[in-house]
Amino acid sequence: MTDAPQPGPQAGEPLKIDFIADVVCPWCYIGWERLKAALAMRPDVPVEVMWRPFQLDPAIPEEGVDRAKYMAAKFPNAERRAAALETLDKEAASVGLTLKLAEITVSPNTNAAHRLIRWAQTVGLQAPALEAIMKAYFVELRDIGDPIVLAEIAQAIGMEKHVVLQALAEGTDKDAVTREHIQAHQAGVSGVPFTIFGGKVAISGADVPERLCKAIDRALEAA
Secondary structure: OOOOOOOOOOOOOOEEEEEEEOOOOHHHHHHHHHHHHHHHOOOOOOEEEEEEEOOOOOOOOOOOEEHHHHHHHHOOOHHHHHHHHHHHHHHHHHOOOOOOHHHOOEEOOOHHHHHHHHHHHOOOOHHHHHHHHHHHHHOOOOOOOOHHHHHHHHHHOOOOHHHHHHHHHHOOOHHHHHHHHHHHHHOOOOOOOEEEEOOOEEEEOOOOHHHHHHHHHHHHHHO
């Protein structure tokens, strides 16, 4: 990936945490909230968290697809789909999230959303961008594959709407996001969220804050 995870921190340097995720992955939303909770449990540890793009399905067209049909084709067992939704609802509630999973109408291609997060990173707005995007998708039921929706989100967090619209229209960094996704696969990441602490300790899945804290401690010891 671009700016690949680096070795553990030297004395006085922040612990680098790479959070590999997709914005349409509900477990990633839950995992992000759990990571924040873990960091709050280690307030004296300086960290630098970087969201890394991963696409659950990069083959989805840019205009998106009907989510109900897409999910039915991907998970044909209706009972299992319902059970998975129930589990997700409970896990989301445990971190203070209420997700409207059954009401989402569009499954978007997430390359553009990842590009917006990439640009937000350069101006110190990574967390507001990614959290606004996930809230727009899972709570507000907006199409986050739509450039206008993304530009409105950008404007709401303090970025220039017209600049974002133009960059999306021109395809700026589209290939860069694709490369990072491919490199994550090549590095062995097959599911998300996938979190790397200090370039040394990895956690797969939306683990609970207590285990994430242990991973932080191990990464610091390894450094």
